[in-house]
Amino acid sequence: MAVSPAPELDQALGRRLELHPQVALRPEPFGALAYHYGNRRLIFLRHPDIVRVVRELGEYPTLEEALEGCGIDRSRWRSFVSALQSLESSEVIRER
Amino acid sequence: MSAESLVSQMKFGLDAPICLTWELTYACNLQCVHCLSSSGQRDERELSTAEAKRVLDELRDLQVFYINIGGGEPMVRRDFFELVEYAIDNRIGVKFSTNGAFIDAARAKQLAAMDYLDIQISIDGADAATNDAVRGEGSYAMARRAMDHLASAGFGPFKISVVVTRQNVDQLDDFKAIADSYGAQLRVTRLRPSGRGADTWHQLHPTAQQQHQIYRWLLAHGENVLTGDSFFHLNALGESLPGLNMCGAGRVVCLIDPIGDVYACPFVIHDEFRAGSVRDSGGFAKVWKESELFRSLREPDNPGACGSCGNYDSCQGGCMAAKFFTGLPLDGPDPECVTGFGESQLMKVPVGIAPKPAMDHSKPVLLTRKR
Numbered sequence: 001m002a003v004s005p006a007p008e009l010d011q012a013l014g015r016r017l018e019l020h021p022q023v024a025l026r027p028e029p030f031g032a033l034a035y036h037y038g039n040r041r042l043i044f045l046r047h048p049d050i051v052r053v054v055r056e057l058g059e060y061p062t063l064e065e066a067l068e069g070c071g072i073d074r075s076r077w078r079s080f081v082s083a084l085q086s087l088e089s090s091e092v093i094r095e096r
Numbered sequence: 097m098s099a100e101s102l103v104s105q106m107k108f109g110l111d112a113p114i115c116l117t118w119e120l121t122y123a124c125n126l127q128c129v130h131c132l133s134s135s136g137q138r139d140e141r142e143l144s145t146a147e148a149k150r151v152l153d154e155l156r157d158l159q160v161f162y163i164n165i166g167g168g169e170p171m172v173r174r175d176f177f178e179l180v181e182y183a184i185d186n187r188i189g190v191k192f193s194t195n196g197a198f199i200d201a202a203r204a205k206q207l208a209a210m211d212y213l214d215i216q217i218s219i220d221g222a223d224a225a226t227n228d229a230v231r232g233e234g235s236y237a238m239a240r241r242a243m244d245h246l247a248s249a250g251f252g253p254f255k256i257s258v259v260v261t262r263q264n265v266d267q268l269d270d271f272k273a274i275a276d277s278y279g280a281q282l283r284v285t286r287l288r289p290s291g292r293g294a295d296t297w298h299q300l301h302p303t304a305q306q307q308h309q310i311y312r313w314l315l316a317h318g319e320n321v322l323t324g325d326s327f328f329h330l331n332a333l334g335e336s337l338p339g340l341n342m343c344g345a346g347r348v349v350c351l352i353d354p355i356g357d358v359y360a361c362p363f364v365i366h367d368e369f370r371a372g373s374v375r376d377s378g379g380f381a382k383v384w385k386e387s388e389l390f391r392s393l394r395e396p397d398n399p400g401a402c403g404s405c406g407n408y409d410s411c412q413g414g415c416m417a418a419k420f421f422t423g424l425p426l427d428g429p430d431p432e433c434v435t436g437f438g439e440s441q442l443m444k445v446p447v448g449i450a451p452k453p454a455m456d457h458s459k460p461v462l463l464t465r466k467r
Contacts, residue, residue, distance in 0.1 A: 024187065026112065026159040030105045033114065035161035037189060037212055042114065042161070 012081045013067070016096040018058030023092050025055060034092045043090050049076075050083055054093060103340060109347045109394040112158035112384065117362045118352045120148075120176070121168040122457035125197050128220070128231045130259060130300060132363055133353070134291040135168040136459040141355040145175040147375070151352065152183050154380050162189030162212070166362070168354065168457075171198040177206070184212050191216060193257060195235060196242025204242075204249035216255040216283065217242055222270035226263050230300070247278050255322065257283045260310055261300040268313050272321070283322035284314075286329075289421040289431075290363040291453050297422070307434055308333065329414035329430045332407035343416055346371065346393030350384065358383045360393055363417035366454045400427025407435065414438070423450030 019025070022038040025045070032051040034043040045051045053070050060066035063084070067077055087093050123138035124131070143151070155163065163183065170176055170192050183190050191214035199207070199217075207215060217239050221227030224236035246254050256275045258264065264271075268284070275282035289297035302310060311330040314323065314337050325339035340348075345360040352358055356374040359365055371390050372383035384390065402413045414430020422431045423445040429437040 024159065024161060026161070028110055029108070033110070033161075035189075037161075037187070040162075040189070040214070 009078060009081060012085075013062065013064035013077070015063050016061065017063055017066075017084070017088070017093050018096045019054055020091050020094045025051065027051070034087075036091055039091060041090060043087070043092055045087075045092075050080065053080065053084070054087065057093060058096065103342055106340070106344075106348055107342060107394065107396070109390065112155075112160050112381075113350050114161075114348045115164065115344065116155070116160055116350055116352065117164045117166060118151075119166050119168060119354050119362070120170040120179070121173050121354050122455075123172045124168040124195075125172065126169065126195050126232050126235055127459060128235075128292070129296045130220075130230060130261075130287060130291075130293040131458075132288055132290040132293055133166075133168065133365055134453055134456045134458050137457045138168075138172075139355055139455075139457060143354065143356050143374070145178065147356065148175070148179050149182055151356070151374050151380055152179070152186060152188060154374075155183075155188055156186040158381055158384075160188060162191060165190055165192035167193075169195055169197065180210070180213065184210060187212075190214070191255075193218060194242070195231070196239040199242035199245050201245050201249070204245035204251060207246070208249040208251040214255060215246065215251065216257045217246075218257045218259075219271075219274075220259050220261060221264050222267035222274060226267065229263065230261065243278055243280070253279055253281050255281045255283050257285065259287050260284050260302060261287055262302050262306065263300070265302050265306045265309060268310075272317070281322060282320075283324065285324050286326040286415070286418075288363040288415065288417050289450075290417055291365065292458065294421050294450065294453060301432065304432075304434070304436065304439065307432060311337070311434075326415075329411050329418075329432055330434060332411040332434045336410065341410075342412055345369075345416055346390040350390075352380070358387075360389065361417065363415070364420065366420070366451055368420070368451070370454070398427050400425065402427070402429055402437075405429075405435065405437070421450055421453070 023034050023036050026033045031045040031047050034045055049072060053066055056070060057066050060069055067080060072080060119133055121138055121142060122135045124135040127136055171194055180190050189212040193216045196217045219227050219236060219239045220230045227236035258271050272282050287301050307330060311333045314327060319338050327337055328341045331337060331341060349361050350358055351362040352374060358371045358373060360369040371387035374380045399408050399413060402408045414433060416426055418431050419426055422442060424431055424441055429441060431438040431442050
């Protein structure tokens with residue numbers, strides 16, 4: 001996984017994101033299944049923590065506060081930012 | 097979590113199916129020789145509109161994102177649009193398979209106005225002669241008319257569904273061209289010896305050489321052609337085809353038949369693979385979560401006779417339905433195993449020993465009446 005330099009991480013943490021309104025999440029033992037009703041894509045969220053963050057993103061002013069609020073340890077933020085980037089490219093989440 | 101461990105997780109089963117097929121009726125205007133559900137005549141025990149809506153309520157509560165509706169010909173049901181609209185209103189997307197007989201200009205417009213709806217029109221030949229030999233006289237023209245109507249109504253990218261047979265394997269490029277001409281998506285799936293297909297599989301299934309041809313063609317077209325992940329038995333030939341590469345029966349896939357019986361997959365309508373009924377107390381959810389059959393299918397695979405073959409990780413021993421209805425043991429090679437193990441096993445299966453499908457709704461053969 002590419003480690004983004006600090007300024008990029010800061011920029012990412014300041015973003016305002018939300019679960020895409022056309023996406024439904026279904027809890028599963030491994031995390032959750034996300035289904036996009038628009039593009040008909042099925043996406044796997046492979047950890048309960050990422051599911052929680054994705055679900056609650058929209059309720060926090062920034063991504064940083066969402067990660068704090070969901071109790072995600074700072075050492076895991078980089079990997080969360082990268083996971084969220086890929087979820088944004090598959091339109092599971094989007095900019096508010 | 098790596099892709100591999102995700103697949104092994106899925107083998108233990110999901111809280112609800114990802115891919116649920118619901119055959120709405122056994123009634124059909126066609127009599128395709130390979131029909132996997134031996135459809136033709138309506139079954140009088142068919143689920144009523146109210147019962148069907150109760151099942152949809154359950155699927156909504158289980159968060160089944162979409163369902164694949166088939167038959168028979170699902171549009172034969174008078175409440176077809178009512179049920180499709182009910183599903184969509186409950187955020188259950190619908191993809192339905194049809195032979196196109198009932199899609200005229202007005203129906204096409206009605207369908208084009210609906211969200212979360214996909215349509216799959218079946219043809220099994222890229223020309224009338226090849227198609228009609230399998231699906232019946234006039235069925236090619238009928239399907240193409242339906243496609244024309246959908247295109248003029250601005251439906252968008254519908255799907256064209258093809259079962260690959262010995263006769264049409266050379267037409268794969270032609271099917272792709274037809275799909276492209278409509279801006280449609282091509283879906284090709286594997287012929288199973290299920291339903292009436294049990295009687296015709298030996299003549300229709302692709303030869304060993306054609307299996308290679310299909311594999312190369314699918315590899316070249318990648319994700320642009322849908323397959324329902326049905327060709328994973330070919331992965332033993334080398335690089336894996338796109339898809340999950342596992343049998344999803346009872347794990348991520350199941351079938352609800354027209355009378356509400358729940359089977360492990362659309363290709364195994366037989367008592368041995370019947371998990372229960374949506375009419376049982378506890379409904380579909382209880383069948384999915386607690387049936388003994390589904391629990392056993394979620395146990396780790398037993399490679400059986402295939403364990404000593406180096407290809408097992410690639411092909412997973414192939415398709416359960418293909419083995420079952422050709423009379424082969426489930427813990428051995430697929431009848432179309434690319435190493436040829438299946439073919440040699442097939443030769444040892446005594447005539448008449450292969451299990452027969454549970455039900456036959458074929459229309460009676462019309463005999464010429466003596467005056």
